Amino acid sequence: MDPKAFVAGMSALGAGMAMIGGLGPGIGEGYIAGQACSAIARQPESQANVTRTMILGIAMAESSAIYSLVIALLLIFANPLLNKV
Amino acid sequence: MVEVNGPKVYTYLFGNKALPITETMVNYWIVMVFILLLCLFLTSKMEKIPKAKQAVAEKIVMIVDGLVDQNMGKNCRQYSPFIVTLMFSSVFGSLASMFTLRSVTGDLNTTLGWALIVSGMIIYNKIKTNGFVGFLKGFTEPIWIMTPLNILSEVSTPVSMSFRHFGNIAGGLVISTLMLSALSALSSALNLPIPLFQLGIPGVTGLYFDLFSACIQAFIFSMLTMAYVGSAKE
Numbered sequence: 001m002d003p004k005a006f007v008a009g010m011s012a013l014g015a016g017m018a019m020i021g022g023l024g025p026g027i028g029e030g031y032i033a034g035q036a037c038s039a040i041a042r043q044p045e046s047q048a049n050v051t052r053t054m055i056l057g058i059a060m061a062e063s064s065a066i067y068s069l070v071i072a073l074l075l076i077f078a079n080p081l082l083n084k085v
Numbered sequence: 086m087v088e089v090n091g092p093k094v095y096t097y098l099f100g101n102k103a104l105p106i107t108e109t110m111v112n113y114w115i116v117m118v119f120i121l122l123l124c125l126f127l128t129s130k131m132e133k134i135p136k137a138k139q140a141v142a143e144k145i146v147m148i149v150d151g152l153v154d155q156n157m158g159k160n161c162r163q164y165s166p167f168i169v170t171l172m173f174s175s176v177f178g179s180l181a182s183m184f185t186l187r188s189v190t191g192d193l194n195t196t197l198g199w200a201l202i203v204s205g206m207i208i209y210n211k212i213k214t215n216g217f218v219g220f221l222k223g224f225t226e227p228i229w230i231m232t233p234l235n236i237l238s239e240v241s242t243p244v245s246m247s248f249r250h251f252g253n254i255a256g257g258l259v260i261s262t263l264m265l266s267a268l269s270a271l272s273s274a275l276n277l278p279i280p281l282f283q284l285g286i287p288g289v290t291g292l293y294f295d296l297f298s299a300c301i302q303a304f305i306f307s308m309l310t311m312a313y314v315g316s317a318k319e
Contacts, residue, residue: 059305063245066252073252073259077089 003085011082015075021068028061089259092192109192116177116189145169156308157315164314167206171199172307179254179299183291190302191258196250200243203310207242210317246309253302257294264290 036054040047074080095111098104127142135143146165149172153165178189189195212220224235265287272280 055301056305056308059249059301062253063249066249066256069256070248070252073255077259078091 007085011075011079015072018068018072022065025061025065029058032057089262108187112181112186113189120173156311168307172303175303182295188254191254193251196247200247204243207313207317250302250306253298257298261294
């Protein structure tokens with residue numbers, strides 16, 4: 001088997017698997033938005049504050065998904081392992 | 086075959102391979118000139134009773150001062166020029182993709198540079214408030230066994246800030262490139278006389294991936310800067 005093709009295929013698999021990391025943040029962000037909704041329903045006058053905090057919290061929660069995205073992009077477009085074969 | 090490339094290298098400074106002049110640098114200079122011209126335009130011929138453009142400039146200053154007051158505490162107004170600089174270069178650097186330039190923030194070097202400046206600011210403020218010995222002592226809080234973790238968290242601050250911004254913009258770039266090629270493949274597969282699928286759909290998704298995510302990421306980057314620097318001052 002061509003070792004380069006094997007590494008490339010495995011890297012593609014790894015990139016796909018890395019994106020499983022998007023699962024947790026998805027659940028977490030949905031939970032954040034739901035909690036923000038109930039907070040706004042309870043206190044509509046605090047909407048501006050709650051929305052700003054929610055967006056900040058969502059961005060923080062999203063960073064782990066972004067890390068997996070960066071790793072997936074690295075594996076597909078700038079694979080460092082291909083040069084080692 | 087779809088190709089998503091990093092920023093192009095135009096030339097090398099002094100012919101030295103270690104000093105490339107990339108697309109990002111050129112675009113960032115264009116963005117900087119644009120921001121400079123915008124500032125000059127908004128603040129030219131200032132009057133006691135503001136007209137339209139002066140009112141816009143005053144509103145921006147008031148919003149940023151309010152944000153700084155709220156997130157960093159009082160007596161931190163000297164940081165608002167830095168915050169608004171970060172915000173504007175991030176917004177216009179990301180929105181450069183709407184004017185057919187490559188996004189400045191779609192390059193890790195840009196965001197990592199900003200994050201390193203912020204990290205230096207955090208360390209400077211920590212040393213200023215606690216003294217150098219107090220700063221070193223802060224690593225052993227709450228017990229000495231936590232020292233490696235504290236050092237790791239100090240290092241991971243710029244890494245997480247820069248990767249968050251870069252990942253969002255670069256992810257949007259890759260997705261819009263892939264989608265454009267998929268739409269063009271669809272149009273040519275159906276033998277349409279005009280490329281119907283590429284007409285409106287990229288505009289709608291670009292609204293999210295370019296406009297929304299650019300503004301949100303600029304806001305988050307500056308909010309995090311304020312939060313980190315503000316907490317370092319305590």
